[in-house]
Amino acid sequence: GQQVMQIPQYQHVQEGEDFTTYCNSSTTLSNIQWYKQRPGGHPVFLIQLVKSGEVKKQKRLTFQFGEAKKNSSLHITATQTTDVGTYFCAGSGGAQKLVFGQGTRLTINP
Amino acid sequence: DADVTQTPRNRITKTGKRIMLECSQTKGHDRMYWYRQDPGLGLQLIYYSFDVKDINKGEISDGYSVSRQAQAKFSLSLESAIPNQTALYFCATSGKGYTEQFFGPGTRLTVL
Numbered sequence: 001g002q003q004v005m006q007i008p009q010y011q012h013v014q015e016g017e018d019f020t021t022y023c024n025s026s027t028t029l030s031n032i033q034w035y036k037q038r039p040g041g042h043p044v045f046l047i048q049l050v051k052s053g054e055v056k057k058q059k060r061l062t063f064q065f066g067e068a069k070k071n072s073s074l075h076i077t078a079t080q081t082t083d084v085g086t087y088f089c090a091g092s093g094g095a096q097k098l099v100f101g102q103g104t105r106l107t108i109n110p
Numbered sequence: 111d112a113d114v115t116q117t118p119r120n121r122i123t124k125t126g127k128r129i130m131l132e133c134s135q136t137k138g139h140d141r142m143y144w145y146r147q148d149p150g151l152g153l154q155l156i157y158y159s160f161d162v163k164d165i166n167k168g169e170i171s172d173g174y175s176v177s178r179q180a181q182a183k184f185s186l187s188l189e190s191a192i193p194n195q196t197a198l199y200f201c202a203t204s205g206k207g208y209t210e211q212f213f214g215p216g217t218r219l220t221v222l
Contacts (some may be wrong), residue, residue, distance in 0.1 A: 001169070009150060031208045042200060043153065045210035088152060092208055096160075097143075097168070100153040 002027050004091045006101030014109050019076040021104035023089035030092050032065055032072045037103070038085045046074075046087075076106075084108050113137045114214035116201050122220045123191050131186045131217050133201030140206060142184040144168075144176060147198040147216075156199075159184055191221040 003026040013019055023032065031050045035043040047056055049065035049072060056063045062075045072091075076083055086105045090098040114135045123129050133142065140161045145153040155168030157176040165176060173195060175187045188195055198218050202211040 006152070033210060042213040042216050043202075043211075044213070048208070048210060050208070090153075096208060097155060097158055097166075098211065099155070099169075100145075102150060102152040 002091065002093050002099045004089060004099045004101040006089055006104055008104055009102060010105050010107075012107045012109065013079055015081060016078050019079050019083070019106055021074050021087050021089075021106075023072045023074075023091070023101050025070045025091045025099075027070070027093055029069050030094065030096075032069075033090045033092070033098065034063060034072075034074055035088045035090060035100075036085050037088065041085075043088060079106070079108050081108050081110055112215065114201060114203055114212055116199075116214040116217050118217060119215065120218045122222065124222050125192055127191050127221075129188045129191055129219070131199055131201075131219070133184045133186070133214055135182050135201075135203045135212075135214075137203055137212060138181075139203040139212075140181065141204045142178065143202040143204075143211065144174075144184070144186045145200045145202065146170060147200060153200065156186065188219075188221075191219075193221045195219065196221045 006023045033048045034046040037043045053067045054065040060077045064073045086103040088103045089101045117132045143158045144156040154170045159178045177185050200216050201214040204211045
C-alpha cells in the first residue's frame with residue numbers, strides 16, 4: 001500500500017537557524033497536507049498542496065510539492081521557540097484518506 | 111466549546127478488558143477517523159467513516175472495532191485490550207473531498 005516516509009526523525013537547532021523536513025511517497029499523490037503538533041497537543045492543519053511543483057508560503061514557512069507529486073518539503077526560515085513541535089506530512093491518493101509520515105520532531109535551543 | 115471532543119482523555123485499563131473511546135463533533139462533517147499515535151511512528155489510521163452508513167478499515171484495524179452512531183458520533187472499541195495497544199488515540203473529522211482534518215484532543219490509553 002501507499003507509504004509516506006519523512007526525514008529526519010529529529011532535528012535540534014539553535015534559535016534563528018533554518019529547518020527543513022522532507023517527505024517522500026511510494027506512489028503519486030493527489031495532494032499533500034502538512035500538520036503541526038505542539039508538545040502535548042493534537043495535530044493542527046497547516047497547509048495543503050495540490051499542483052505539481054506548487055510552492056506556498058506562510059510567513060517564515062515555505063512548502064513545496066515536487067514535480068512528480070511524490071515528494072514535498074517544509075522549510076522554516078530563522079526558527080523561533082514557537083516553532084517547537086512535531087511536523088507531519090500526510091499524503092492522499094485516490095481513496096481520499098491520508099497516510100501520515102512518521103513526523104519530524106523539532107527542538108530549539110533559545 | 112471544542113469542535114471535536116474525545117472521552118475519556120486518559121484511561122488506564124487491564125489486559126483483557128473491553129474499552130470504548132468516544133468522539134463527538136459539532137462541525138457538521140460527514141467524515142470521521144480514528145488514528146493511533148506511537149512515538150516515532152506518526153499517525154496510523156485505524157478506521158474511517160465517510161458517512162453514517164459507511165465504515166472502512168484502515169492500516170491497523172486488527173483488535174479494534176468502531177460504531178458510527180450518528181453523523182456527529184464515532185466510537186472506537188477495544189474488545190479485549192492488550193498492552194501493545196497502549197498509545198495515544200486521536201479522532202478527526204473532515205469535509206468531503208481532499209480537505210483538512212480537524213483533530214480532537216486525544217485519549218491517552220494505558221493497558222496494563
